[in-house]
Amino acid sequence: MTRHVHDMRTGFGEPPISVANGGGGSGFVLNRELAADTLSIGRLELCRLLLMNDATYPWFILVPERPGIREIFELESGDRLSLINEIAQVSKAVGEIFDPDKLNVAAIGNLVPQLHVHIVARFHSDPVWPMPMWGRTPRYPYKAAAAAAVRGQVRQHLGGALLEIA
Amino acid sequence: MTRHVHDMRTGFGEPPISVANGGGGSGFVLNRELAADTLSIGRLELCRLLLMNDATYPWFILVPERPGIREIFELESGDRLSLINEIAQVSKAVGEIFDPDKLNVAAIGNLVPQLHVHIVARFHSDPVWPMPMWGRTPRYPYKAAAAAAVRGQVRQHLGGALLEIA
Numbered sequence: 001m002t003r004h005v006h007d008m009r010t011g012f013g014e015p016p017i018s019v020a021n022g023g024g025g026s027g028f029v030l031n032r033e034l035a036a037d038t039l040s041i042g043r044l045e046l047c048r049l050l051l052m053n054d055a056t057y058p059w060f061i062l063v064p065e066r067p068g069i070r071e072i073f074e075l076e077s078g079d080r081l082s083l084i085n086e087i088a089q090v091s092k093a094v095g096e097i098f099d100p101d102k103l104n105v106a107a108i109g110n111l112v113p114q115l116h117v118h119i120v121a122r123f124h125s126d127p128v129w130p131m132p133m134w135g136r137t138p139r140y141p142y143k144a145a146a147a148a149a150v151r152g153q154v155r156q157h158l159g160g161a162l163l164e165i166a
Numbered sequence: 167m168t169r170h171v172h173d174m175r176t177g178f179g180e181p182p183i184s185v186a187n188g189g190g191g192s193g194f195v196l197n198r199e200l201a202a203d204t205l206s207i208g209r210l211e212l213c214r215l216l217l218m219n220d221a222t223y224p225w226f227i228l229v230p231e232r233p234g235i236r237e238i239f240e241l242e243s244g245d246r247l248s249l250i251n252e253i254a255q256v257s258k259a260v261g262e263i264f265d266p267d268k269l270n271v272a273a274i275g276n277l278v279p280q281l282h283v284h285i286v287a288r289f290h291s292d293p294v295w296p297m298p299m300w301g302r303t304p305r306y307p308y309k310a311a312a313a314a315a316v317r318g319q320v321r322q323h324l325g326g327a328l329l330e331i332a
Contacts, residue, residue, distance in 0.1 A: 070268075071257060071261070071268075071269050072250070072253055072254055072257060072269075072271060073253075073254035073255075073257045073258040073261070075254075077251070080250045080251065080254055081247055081250065083250060084238070084246045084247065084249060084250035085243070085246065087238055087239075088238055088239035088241070088246055089239075091237060091238060091239045092239040095237070095239070102236075102274075102275055102276050102279070103237050103238075103273075104272070104273070104274045104275075104276070105238060105272065105273045105274075106270070106271065106272035106273070106274065106298075107269075107270070107271045107272070108268075108270045108271075108272065108298055109268055109270075110268050110270070110288060110295065110296035110297070110298070111296050113268070122276060129276065130276035130277050131276070131300070131301050132272075132274055132276070132298055132300045132301065134297070134298045135297050135298065
């Protein structure tokens, strides 16, 4: 499983260690389970942008690069503004790329306490519509080429806003 | 069911019509299903604050009082800032009142398209922890006194920020 995820990352042509856990010099370290379950796309001003390694849904995750934050209200006010703007920015890009019937946006964190926000494109035709999809379908890991295609589309739509992982 | 909800509302000593659907003169009308499933607590600068009529979880809903909005990215930038600040404000109050193990915050809307944000206090001891609880347990409507108690606590914690429904 770890090996599989590793293969996915090298499919992006980037070194897996810096992609998975590189901090911004702020003491932030990406939670290990989030790192294991996702593929890195890049970073925005506040958040790391990840692709959940489950091709069942176009499923993205934003993680504010701040150490020790579990809940939205623990963010400083400037970071809260960045978070909602990055949610909007990524949601809009995901909407344009995938043309979903609905976006699902959620900070749950019952299993992984590090604050992270899911942005998921949902379709009337998806396996569990209209139910929330967390925990309802088995994971279907990306083939490297498919993951690279999604990453490329997102990077193109976000343009200059997307930075490389430090 | 409608009758039951009506009884709950009159338990608050407020007229049900203005509580359920009063707009702010902006063309906003609360979605009928949201109105039927919830008890009104009041309003903040941007959002209507509702209590989901399900005593299984302390479960609150924020609805931006803007017509025709389905997704967060459709809100104007000033409204997005208000939304994240009101999410933080209500989350903090819910955290202080109920001392949950985790807050779950989500804009899903697969069934009710009007943009609304769930803020749910979750506990290790609750019926479906650690799963997201949407659609997993039957609704357990509040007794009028219990709903009034929750409403009173929230109003006290939010203080002057909470306005009456127009």
